[in-house]
Amino acid sequence: MEARENNFKSIVTNENRLDIPFFQRHYTWNEEHWERLFDDLYDSFINNTTHFVGSVILKRNGGNDNFAIVIDGQQRLTTFSILLKVLYDKIDENKRKHFENCLFETYKDDSPKINHSKIDREKYTSLFNNEIDTNAKEGIFGCYNYFNTRTESKSNDELFEFMKFICETKIFVLVTLNANEDEQKIFDSINSTGAPLNASDIIKNALFDKAIKINNEEWALKIYEKYWESVFEKDDEMRKFWITKIGKDARTRSENLLHSFALIKGFFDSQKDKLSELSLIYKTHISSLENKEDLESFLNEIKVYVNIYSEFLKITKQTFYKFDDFKSRLFHILNISDIMVFIPVVLYIFKTKDLHKQEQMCKVIETLVMRFYITHKATNGFNKLLSEMLKKAGNKDSLIDFINNHNSFRLPSNNEMCNKLKTLWDNGDNKRANLILFWIELFRRSKEQNTKDIVELADVYSLEHLMPQSWEENWHQYANNDDEADELIYQIGNMTILKGSLNSSLKNKDWETKLNGDGKLKNCIKRSADLIVNKELLDKKAWNKDEIEKRTKILSDNFLEIWSIK
Known part of the structure; x- marks a missing residue:
């Protein structure tokens, strides 16, 4: 192995081409990286100083074909070569011949010097053939467009001198491996502590x-x-x-x-x-x-x-769900809650072809996720239990016994859940309440005998507090102070889901106006009466403490019926 300072021109002209292995990751640098590189290089050019760009590790081919494999440094080499291509395209045509061997493969004028990885090869080659997506903001084309913009105001002579400077100044450390050296060991040593690669x-x-x-x-x-x-x-x-x-x-x-x-x-x-x-x-x-x-x-x-x-x-804003589709239901809940610690168990469950067993096990995992998500209980510590948990995941009763008897889980009890559903205070709880109400709506639809009712819904609803958070003007008769009001406002029974948010001027109106509208504004609770969770509100002449607590009890019972381990 040999390591020494070197310039870009020497690195690339000593080889016919540089090969990036087909399996290396895609080009990931973005505007933050491009800006820093360009600013550092241009400042060094103006001040005639040297700026260290980074290391490049190459492994020379042992055969007759004169090429080297890029072991590390493909991101900076790619970016640097794209900057040079931008400058090359802007300078006078008679000056380009000085840089052709830095950009194009020897004896192949139309092939870039760098033979890129499989993911980016097509775009990278297209760029060097002047086939560029000029609207791109990311990736190979985005990089070209960024540097193209940064160099627009500079004169032809200045760009030529800048190109000479960055090609010939020793701003890289080149590490060269012989054909018989194990590049994987070198690769591991340079990436095991840092984070260029995940x-x-x-x-x-x-x-x-x-x-x-x-x-x-x-x-x-x-x-x-x-x-x-x-x-x-x-x-x-x-x-x-x-x-x-x-x-x-x-x-x-x-x-x-x-x-x-x-x-x-x-x-x-x-x-x-x-x-x-x-x-x-x-x-x-x-x-x-x-x-x-x-x-x-x-x-x-x-x-x-x-x-x-x-x-x-497959989960998007347009996805339709129905309660009995346990697989989509679980994936939706995992996606919303962002509780991914149980994914190994989920994958293990879905590997089996037994649908009944899948449904049983999914119910257990879904209940775990919902109870921990709604109560904000930490799940990070569960990582250490996964190997043991997987051994029990083939049988519902074994998995339930493991959960019930393992102190680290301490599944939130029914009383804890009911108490939490009375106190959804935090900012993130709107998202939690929306999730609960959406699936309770689908649960109730699955129970309906009327086959005309639509049993599938997309998750496109917004959460609304029936007694509003700004309660003082039109709801003062129901509370004497903020504490009394909060005890009512943040119960699950005081929340519902609507097809669209209420107009800001309607949100804080009295109950009659919020329910039926004022004849001017398009939205009101009644306009979402096709939802079962809203139908039960239509005959309410007033919305007060008794109604809120009664509805909280009903919705809490629904929650426990859906998300209990039995």
Whole structure:
């Protein structure tokens, strides 16, 4: 291994091309990174100083074809090359010849010097062929557009001098590996403490590095496309879904999935292993896969669970739910609550083909989530119990016994739930109350005998306090002070869901006006009377303490009927 200061021109012209392995992650830098890089480079140019950009690690090819593999630094190399392409496009045509070997592959004028990873190769190549989405704000094209804007006001001569400066100044540290050195060890050492890559990226790199070593790159690419790209990286929507951070510990969905899979398979022990060690634990397991069949089987199993988890991808504002669809109901509640600690158990449950067993187990998990979510009780400590919990997840009674007898769970009791439903005070409780009322509405519809009633609803409703939070003007007869008012306003019985928010001038009106409208404004409670939770309000001549408490009792009974472990 050799490390030394170097400039961009030397790094790229010493090779015919630079290859970014097909399995490396997509281009992730954004405007914050672009701005910092451009400002630092331009300030150094104006002041004639040196700015250190970062390190680049290359592994030279051992054959006759003169190319190097980019082990680390693909984000900064990509960004730097795009900046140079912007400058190249703006300078006089007769000056471009000085930089062609920095941007284009030797002997191939139309191929970029950097052969990009599979995800970004098409866009990156299109950019160098001057096929650019000029409206893009993100990714490869967004980077080009940003630098294009930043350089608009600068003269041709200044851009030429700037381009010379950043090409020839030693602003990189180049680390070069020989063909026989293990790049994965180097890669691990530079990424194990920092955060250029998340656990999913490191695991993916380890998997397909192993595939190349077991067989060859052609086979590795084939199984990558079949088992990884098709489910994690098929399009931009899917990529964004998997890199979205969720849960209290803000891990990406892909990390959450891979952690769940490791728990289910048993090579991650929640009692002793740490989430921060997930990639290391995976790499240890991957090293034990000795042949093509073992590795492909392992990837196929991951794909099975990815497809189950991908049901979350189908949840949108347009999704229609019905109470008896227990799978969609659970996914919706998990999505709203953002309580993802039980995902390993959920995936394990849905792996079974027994629908009756799925429904039984989902009811248990859903009750756990709702009771902890509504009462704000912390669930972070449950991570350590997951391995043990998974052993019980194949049988409803065993799982219930585990929950009831494990002190760490202490499932909120019925009394605690009823008390909480009388005191939904916090800002986040509007979201919780909306969730409760939405599913109670669907629960009641599922009980209706009238088949004409629509049993499916989309979650498009807004929460309304019947006795308003600003109560003093039109509701003063029901309370003597703020404390008395709050005891009524924040009960679940004083809340409902409407098709659209009431006009601000109507929200605080008296009961008769809020219920029936004033003849001018479009919305009122009566306009959402197709909802069962609102039909029961239509004959109320007054809305007072007795009515609120009576409705709170009814809704609390509904809650306990839906979300109890029996």
